[in-house]
Amino acid sequence: MDYYLQTLLIAGIFITLTLSLNLINGFCGQFSLGHAGFWGAGAYASAVYTVFYALPVPGPINMLIAIVVGFIAAAICGLIIGVPCLRLKGDYLAIATLGFGEIVRITIMMTEKVGGPRGFINIPHLANIFWVYAVAAIITLFMFNLKRSAFGRAIISIREDEIAAENMGVNLFKSKLFSFTIGAGIAGIAGALFAHTQQFLHPSNFNFMWSVIILVMVILGGQGSVTGSVIGAVVLTLVPEILRYIGGTIAEWRMTIFPILLIILMLIRPQGLFGAHELHFKKSGGA
Amino acid sequence: MSNTLPLLDLEHVTMKFGGLTAVSDVCIKVFPHDLVAVIGPNGAGKTTLFNTITGIYTPTTGCVRFNQNDLKNTKSSAITELGIARTFQNIRLFKNLSVLDNIKLAKHTRIKYGFWAGILRSKKFIEEEKKIELECIELLKLFGLAEKKDFYAKNLAYGQQRKLEMARALATGPKLLLLDEPAAGMNPTETKDLTELIHLIRDQFNIAIILIEHDMKLVMEIAEKIFVLDYGHLIAVGSASEIQNNKRVIEAYLGADIEGVL
Amino acid sequence: MNQNFTFLLWDCLQYLINGIAQGSLYALVALGYTMVYGIIRLVNFAHGEFLMIGAMCGFYAIRAHLPMPIAIIVAMLSSGLIAVIVERLVYRPIRKSGRIPALITAIGTSLFFQYFGQLTFGADPKTIPPFIAEKIYNFGEVNVSNVQLAILAIVLLVLFFLWWLTHYTKIGKAMRAVSFNLEAAELMGINTNQIISFTFFLGAALAGLGGMLMGYTMSIEPMMGMNLGTKAFVAAVVGGIGIIPGAALGGFIIGIAENLVAGLYKSSFRDAVSFFILIIILLVKPSGILGKNIKEKV
Numbered sequence: 001m002d003y004y005l006q007t008l009l010i011a012g013i014f015i016t017l018t019l020s021l022n023l024i025n026g027f028c029g030q031f032s033l034g035h036a037g038f039w040g041a042g043a044y045a046s047a048v049y050t051v052f053y054a055l056p057v058p059g060p061i062n063m064l065i066a067i068v069v070g071f072i073a074a075a076i077c078g079l080i081i082g083v084p085c086l087r088l089k090g091d092y093l094a095i096a097t098l099g100f101g102e103i104v105r106i107t108i109m110m111t112e113k114v115g116g117p118r119g120f121i122n123i124p125h126l127a128n129i130f131w132v133y134a135v136a137a138i139i140t141l142f143m144f145n146l147k148r149s150a151f152g153r154a155i156i157s158i159r160e161d162e163i164a165a166e167n168m169g170v171n172l173f174k175s176k177l178f179s180f181t182i183g184a185g186i187a188g189i190a191g192a193l194f195a196h197t198q199q200f201l202h203p204s205n206f207n208f209m210w211s212v213i214i215l216v217m218v219i220l221g222g223q224g225s226v227t228g229s230v231i232g233a234v235v236l237t238l239v240p241e242i243l244r245y246i247g248g249t250i251a252e253w254r255m256t257i258f259p260i261l262l263i264i265l266m267l268i269r270p271q272g273l274f275g276a277h278e279l280h281f282k283k284s285g286g287a
Numbered sequence: 288m289s290n291t292l293p294l295l296d297l298e299h300v301t302m303k304f305g306g307l308t309a310v311s312d313v314c315i316k317v318f319p320h321d322l323v324a325v326i327g328p329n330g331a332g333k334t335t336l337f338n339t340i341t342g343i344y345t346p347t348t349g350c351v352r353f354n355q356n357d358l359k360n361t362k363s364s365a366i367t368e369l370g371i372a373r374t375f376q377n378i379r380l381f382k383n384l385s386v387l388d389n390i391k392l393a394k395h396t397r398i399k400y401g402f403w404a405g406i407l408r409s410k411k412f413i414e415e416e417k418k419i420e421l422e423c424i425e426l427l428k429l430f431g432l433a434e435k436k437d438f439y440a441k442n443l444a445y446g447q448q449r450k451l452e453m454a455r456a457l458a459t460g461p462k463l464l465l466l467d468e469p470a471a472g473m474n475p476t477e478t479k480d481l482t483e484l485i486h487l488i489r490d491q492f493n494i495a496i497i498l499i500e501h502d503m504k505l506v507m508e509i510a511e512k513i514f515v516l517d518y519g520h521l522i523a524v525g526s527a528s529e530i531q532n533n534k535r536v537i538e539a540y541l542g543a544d545i546e547g548v549l
Numbered sequence: 550m551n552q553n554f555t556f557l558l559w560d561c562l563q564y565l566i567n568g569i570a571q572g573s574l575y576a577l578v579a580l581g582y583t584m585v586y587g588i589i590r591l592v593n594f595a596h597g598e599f600l601m602i603g604a605m606c607g608f609y610a611i612r613a614h615l616p617m618p619i620a621i622i623v624a625m626l627s628s629g630l631i632a633v634i635v636e637r638l639v640y641r642p643i644r645k646s647g648r649i650p651a652l653i654t655a656i657g658t659s660l661f662f663q664y665f666g667q668l669t670f671g672a673d674p675k676t677i678p679p680f681i682a683e684k685i686y687n688f689g690e691v692n693v694s695n696v697q698l699a700i701l702a703i704v705l706l707v708l709f710f711l712w713w714l715t716h717y718t719k720i721g722k723a724m725r726a727v728s729f730n731l732e733a734a735e736l737m738g739i740n741t742n743q744i745i746s747f748t749f750f751l752g753a754a755l756a757g758l759g760g761m762l763m764g765y766t767m768s769i770e771p772m773m774g775m776n777l778g779t780k781a782f783v784a785a786v787v788g789g790i791g792i793i794p795g796a797a798l799g800g801f802i803i804g805i806a807e808n809l810v811a812g813l814y815k816s817s818f819r820d821a822v823s824f825f826i827l828i829i830i831l832l833v834k835p836s837g838i839l840g841k842n843i844k845e846k847v
Binding site for chain 2: 142145146148149150151152153154156157160161163164165166167168169170171172276
């Protein structure tokens with residue numbers, strides 16, 4: 001039972017994480033390879049609050065504060081990285097964010113107060129599966145409504161064509177910085193939930209490999225699709241577990257099967273399962 | 288009164304890229320409600336001129352004034368807000384968005400609700416969005432694109448894409464519209480429709496229009512004033528008949544036989 | 550005080566020499582990144598894994614009692630062949646789908662080989678003996694080993710070879726043409742697929758050579774490609790990705806900076822310093838030290 005609960009919990013956290021990267025990558029079209037860094041910054045900052053500076057208030061309120069701390073810490077990181085880096089485009093932005101993500105991880109590794117390379121222990125168990133899915137639901141709704149508002153449209157236009165977007169009166173820098181900062185902040189919220197459900201953090205949870213996994217979840221679902229992100233996160237959390245469950249050679253080779261599936265997906269459907277669409281129950285006309 | 292003040296005023300604008308001078312000491316005045324054309328051989332600096340007006344490039348020397356505002360250090364997006372809209376030579380639509388969303392986007396600077404109103408879907412947001420949608424559909428009707436509102440922009444026919452780009456530019460609420468080769472790739476019937484459409488736009492929206500065009504028939508038919516660029520220099524200004532008989536213009540085009548072109 | 554300062558100078562000189570030796574290895578690996586990027590604008594994340602495979606094959610060649618020069622050739626050929634196969638099976642079909650799917654595919658390929666390596670070669674570190682018997686020469690307080698000198702010489706030779714190849718051979722000129730404009734090169738009758746395969750082979754073979762030479766300072770293991778690959782990649786970007794001399798310059802800069810910082814400050818900063826240099830370069834001159842800035846045409 002615990003094992004299933006844990007898998008579900010991780011899936012919920014990844015829904016929030018994938019949505020947060022979708023805001024940057026899918027909506028705004030900015031290629032980030034350092035998202036795990038924001039996740040880690042939020043996780044560690046919120047844990048520092050609950051472990052060292054917790055206020056004498058009931059647990060749920062402290063958890064709320066921890067979420068806010070995680071959001072702010074990660075959003076500040078996003079802002080610091082975004083201001084200089086968002087001038088860069090495509091591959092170069094990806095490389096710069098990769099570098100920053102690694103710097104965040106190395107900084108954590110060298111900070112003795114949070115356990116350095118040994119990991120951060122004794123984090124209070126303040127969140128549970130209800131917290132995780134309540135947050136995931138709120139963020140999903142946030143993304144849906146953002147997509148249908150003028151701000152969302154402006155951000156999406158940047159992905160489509162920067163020059164045309166600017167020509168429509170969209171302030172490129174502000175809109176990019178907005179999506180980058182908010183996306184980082186939401187990843188920080190996912191970090192706070194991760195810290196207070198797992199009760200243990202290790203720098204290797206937030207390395208480049210995890211940035212890639214989150215990105216793959218976004219791309220599997222379809223860049224720009226909110227429902228796609230939710231499904232991408234759930235599917236990719238479950239696939240390795242299912243491969244493990246099958247057992248035998250497949251379980252042993254699951255970490256090589258995973259990249260092969262990824263490559264096959266790129267070959268046959270590079271736009272992801274949903275493209276930029278949402279999962280609809282009513283038929284949409286025209287296109 | 289207002290007729291005496293130019294809407295757009297280019298004063299000795301020069302644009303250099305390294306050693307290459309794309310636009311050299313060009314002075315152009317455009318008044319409200321004007322319909323003018325910029326012509327010239329390939330590489331004469333026409334599109335570069337548009338790019339300096341819309342803030343994509345900052346002129347090396349000289350100054351661009353719009354409604355008496357110096358546009359130096361004004362961002363492209365802010366220039367749109369001031370009231371200059373444009374289309375692009377190589378159509379730049381938001382290809383993966385619906386026709387309607389393309390137009391809605393252009394209303395970006397005129398949106399009156401805040402960020403949280405959008406997220407929380409407040410009453411103001413819903414009303415404002417409804418109003419915008421109606422306005423956008425009205426505009427699409429004018430361009431005969433209303434039935435295609437849910438199509439992806441990329442799935443429109445080429446001529447329709449050109450029209451959509453014009454509609455999108457108009458949706459930003461401009462006082463001056465820059466059209467970069469609107470007739471490129473159109474067949475003669477479509478070009479004829481376009482001629483009427485451009486007149487209609489100018490009168491219905493009461494705006495000034497500058498157009499870059501290679502289709503001389505279109506230019507001679509609709510432009511009240513023509514500016515001729517050659518190697519970045521403004522070599523002639525005048526009405527259609529004046530330009531057709533201008534010796535320097537004839538030399539610039541092929542060196543001879545302009546009658547064939549015109 | 551004065552004596553301390555003299556020691557500091559000697560230390561710096563020693564770190565500089567170690568840095569040059571290490572940097573030349575980064576340069577060797579960075580060349581592959583840069584050549585592939587130059588020709589098809591792809592950041593080949595699997596390049597580090599090509600290096601790992603080369604080193605592994607070289608290791609088994611040595612264990613099979615093949616002499617060192619043969620083992621090096623085995624390493625280079627196996628890296629190169631794997632790269633050509635990967636290019637043919639995976640990168641070529643994805644090329645038309647755009648850059649982000651291509652980048653994801655490269656990352657997928659990299660992950661595949663990391664785990665494939667763990668399952669076939671085992672996760673335990675292995676050691677490759679130095680390719681020549683090590684001798685250490687003392688110059689004052691500074692030690693220089695003949696291995697370091699040999700590595701530097703090999704890398705300079707490789708650079709000279711690449712310069713000659715790209716400027717004076719038919720295939721090299723074709724490489725330059727393809728990197729300048731792939732479609733135009735194709736129209737001129739160049740078999741672009743062949744040129745791309747050759748570039749992958751050459752780049753990966755150099756990585757395989759790098760893997761073998763590295764054996765003298767560190768053990769080899771299936772995950773080594775990640776760390777070394779990232780550093781070499783950073784070197785390529787710092788020097789100006791797509792530019793062959795840039796890769797060499799970047800490699801030396803990263804190698805020297807790492808050794809100076811690790812020696813004079815804290816060794817735990819060794820890995821962070823390359824990323825700091827990367828970010829500074831990207832902010833000051835995104836196209837790299839030797840790169841040219843290109844503006845998008847409107």
